[in-house]
Each structure stands twice: as C-alpha cells, then as structure tokens.
Amino acid sequence: MQIGCPKEIKPQEFRVGLTPAAAAEAAAHGHQVLVEAGAGLGAGFPDEDYLAAGARIAPDAAAIYGDCDLIVKVKEPQPAERAMLRRGQVLFAYLHLAPDPEQARDLLACGVTAIAYETVTDARGALPLLAPMSEVAGRLAPQVGAWALQKANGGRGVLLGGVPGVGPANVLIIGGGVVGAAAARVAVGMGANVTVMDRSLPRLSWLDDNFMGKLATRHASAAATAELVQAADMVVGAVLVPGAATPKLLSRAALATMPRGAVLVDVAIDQGGCFETSRPTTHQDPIYEVDGVIHYCVANMPGAVARTSTQALGNATLPFLLALADKGWRRALVDDAHLRAGLSTHEGQLTSPPVGEALGMAAITPDQLLAG
Known part of the structure; x- marks a missing residue:
C-alpha cells in the first residue's frame, strides 16, 4: 500500500503524523511511504531521516493526496486538504467532528473513509490514541x-x-x-x-x-x-x-x-x-x-512540544497503522472492534452516532456499515 504523510498546515502545528521509525516499520512490511518535504522539521525530523528509513520525499501535498491510498496526519484536515481527499482513500488522524459541521460535511461529500484517532478504543474501554x-x-x-x-x-x-x-x-x-x-x-x-x-x-x-x-x-x-x-x-x-x-x-x-x-x-x-x-x-x-x-x-496544545508529542503519538498509532496497511481498511476493522470504533465516515455515510447526535445528522454504527 502507498502510505502518505503530508505536512501539517494548521497554524502553529509542528507535529507530524509519521516518525522516521514508523516509516521504517511500514517499509519493512513492504509498503511504499511518501512524506511531504519538510513535514517532520517542526518535530526535529529532517527529510534525510525519512530517506534513511526507506521513505520517499514528495515535493508537495498534492503529490501525497493524489498518489496515496492511506493518509496519515495529526490534526483534522483543513479546507484546502479536504478538497484533495477522495473516495477510496483512507484518512487516519484526529478529526474532532462533533463541534465541526463544516469538516463533517466535506468529509462526507468527498467520500473518504475517515478513521478518528480520538474514538479508537482498547480492551479497557480507554482511548489509546487520545x-x-x-x-x-x-x-x-x-x-x-x-x-x-x-x-x-x-x-x-x-x-x-x-x-x-x-x-x-x-x-x-x-x-x-x-x-x-x-x-x-x-x-x-x-x-x-x-x-x-x-x-x-x-x-x-x-x-x-x-x-x-x-x-x-x-x-x-x-x-x-x-x-x-x-x-x-x-x-x-x-x-x-x-x-x-x-x-x-x-x-x-x-x-x-x-x-x-x-x-x-x-x-x-x-x-x-x-x-x-x-x-x-x-x-x-x-x-x-x-x-x-x-x-x-x-x-492543539501538544503541538507546542512537537518532538515529544510526535514520538508519543507514533508509538500509539503504529500498530493500527500497520493493520490498516497490511490488511486494508475493511479487513482491519472487521478483525479489530477497537479500531472499528474509530470509523467516522465512509463513502458519504456518517458512521459515528455521537457525532450525528451533536450535529443533527443521520448516522449508523461502524458495525451496521460493515454488515451492509
């Protein structure tokens, strides 16, 4: 699978969605990793670190969104980024859709399969990526x-x-x-x-x-x-x-x-x-x-300590990232109910009832989507 990591463009956001260590793990699993030029600089990871890890460097965000099947980010996609997302693509990031109807509408309109870090669960009912x-x-x-x-x-x-x-x-x-x-x-x-x-x-x-x-x-x-x-x-x-x-x-x-x-x-x-x-x-x-x-x-308070935050987030997201890349999103979600809890949108369908309730939108559960 082609995994893409764009540079964060939210104001004063210095974190990056993929560490060089995570890029190396994904490359070892046989995946192609594409990182936007300069994406890791705010967290202290120069492009050379990603190249040494087996990733390729993309000149701009358009190359990431245009070529990659799985987009790995930190913060919710901004309007310019949402315009580049498409059906058949998987977005893995913090989304926080409940107070953001504009983002929710855009993700539904473009048809992307969006998985929110903040609602992925674990066996204790906790939120390991949050x-x-x-x-x-x-x-x-x-x-x-x-x-x-x-x-x-x-x-x-x-x-x-x-x-x-x-x-x-x-x-x-x-x-x-x-x-x-x-x-x-x-x-x-x-x-x-x-x-x-x-x-x-x-x-x-x-x-x-x-x-x-x-x-x-x-x-x-x-x-x-x-x-x-x-x-x-x-x-x-x-x-x-x-x-x-x-x-x-x-x-x-x-x-x-x-x-x-x-x-x-x-x-x-x-x-x-x-x-x-x-x-x-x-x-x-x-x-x-x-x-x-x-x-x-x-x-985005953790963005102030971008290196610590990026490393901590990367440690938590890596197993889920590899599951999505190795198996594809559908099999990964079928196999893991905890990752499945993070599914927020798919091909124009809202799959998070709490978000639906907050925004007054119709929603089904991820289980209902997969059963259909």
Whole structure:
C-alpha cells in the first residue's frame, strides 16, 4: 500500500503524523511511504531521516493526496486538504467532528473513509490514541496556566507555588481522567493547592490513593463547582465525552464570581470546550479575556512540544497503522472492534452516532456499515 504523510498546515502545528521509525516499520512490511518535504522539521525530523528509513520525499501535498491510498496526519484536515481527499482513500488522524459541521460535511461529500484517532478504543474501554496527547496537554495545562497568571499577561500576578509566608495558588481541575490526573501531577509538583472534581467515586478514590493526600477531591456537581470557582486562581477543564461535544460546565454567569485575573485553561476545546465562554485560540495568540478572566483555549496544545508529542503519538498509532496497511481498511476493522470504533465516515455515510447526535445528522454504527 502507498502510505502518505503530508505536512501539517494548521497554524502553529509542528507535529507530524509519521516518525522516521514508523516509516521504517511500514517499509519493512513492504509498503511504499511518501512524506511531504519538510513535514517532520517542526518535530526535529529532517527529510534525510525519512530517506534513511526507506521513505520517499514528495515535493508537495498534492503529490501525497493524489498518489496515496492511506493518509496519515495529526490534526483534522483543513479546507484546502479536504478538497484533495477522495473516495477510496483512507484518512487516519484526529478529526474532532462533533463541534465541526463544516469538516463533517466535506468529509462526507468527498467520500473518504475517515478513521478518528480520538474514538479508537482498547480492551479497557480507554482511548489509546487520545491518551498520549491527553497526557501531554494535561501536563502542559498548569505550565501555560501559570504563565497566563503572570500580571504581564493579564493574570492575577499569583505564583503557583507561593513562597514562604505567602500561600500557593488555588487550582481547580474539572475532570479526573487522563488529562486531569496529568494536570494534577504537574500542579501538585509546582506547589499549588489542587482540587480535582469528577463524577466517578472510584476515580476520586484512585486519585486520593495515588496522590497520598497531596490534593483534595470533590464529587462533581453544579453546587460544588459554583463553590470552588469562587476561590480558584486557575481552573483546568479536563472533561471528555468520547466522540461527542463537550458539555458546558462553567457558565458566563459563574465568571462573575471568580477573582479578576483568574485563568481558565480549556483542554477540551478540540471537542467544543467545557466553558461557555471558550473559543479556539492558537499558540501564536493563545489567550483572551472575558469579564476579567483570562482564557487559554489553544486547540492543539501538544503541538507546542512537537518532538515529544510526535514520538508519543507514533508509538500509539503504529500498530493500527500497520493493520490498516497490511490488511486494508475493511479487513482491519472487521478483525479489530477497537479500531472499528474509530470509523467516522465512509463513502458519504456518517458512521459515528455521537457525532450525528451533536450535529443533527443521520448516522449508523461502524458495525451496521460493515454488515451492509
């Protein structure tokens, strides 16, 4: 099979969909690998590394989309990229379709078979291709929040860990999953006063056991959220509904109760965000202010640490990539229910019911598609 890896064109996105190590594995399986010139430079992988791995270098994206059967990316295809996709081609990438009706319509119109990293599952019901980037974004969240808290950036001028005689910042993390736990680990390490909220009592118990009293846990409710945000210097939104739009857990009215210069870090912005006032931003222009509260809503946070992120993502995606290339998409999905859960569109048919519900579109399940 001809596997293609284009250069990412989303603003300030430095990751790449295929590492040289993954290209070498695919080549060893007998596949042809085509990488766009300069695609890996942002992650520290020059074209020479791909050539040494057995890949070929394409002069531009048109050569990738025109010649390759399987397109491997990081972020969702931008409008110019979607115009080059076609029926009979497989796209393997993060898609986040629930808050993006325009992308959904374009993928359906071009007929591509699109498989979303973020809804591929594993035997534990977890999301193995989302988890590495959730770890990265979670660990980044307190760092970028601490930066936004600096007075020069519009924040309260509060040091996350405090100093002797002056207390630390109050950090509220909404969601105790992969993102929330990773954010808590860094925030605790920076000396902040950390509280994590979650609806799952077993998850709260796990957090309490693993952090050994170094953070507080609270069962998530509207009342508890309203109480805790009033004293929060930083709130990290770390909730996820797989494949679906994120619920709005903090209203604009709640902002009025927060300290002026407090910071919101919305890690869930890829799925629409979990704060009513959230809107996507970029690394180039990452923050904005609403009612005196600073918002950090960068939609591709892991792109800031592109080399680490690319390697972590490549480790996770490689087995699935090889299965798609070795077997073809249909056999690979028939053989693996977890990969099958990632199927989002095929030849004009939406195959993700959560996306269909979010966008008001008709959808069938991947199982129904394959049975048909």
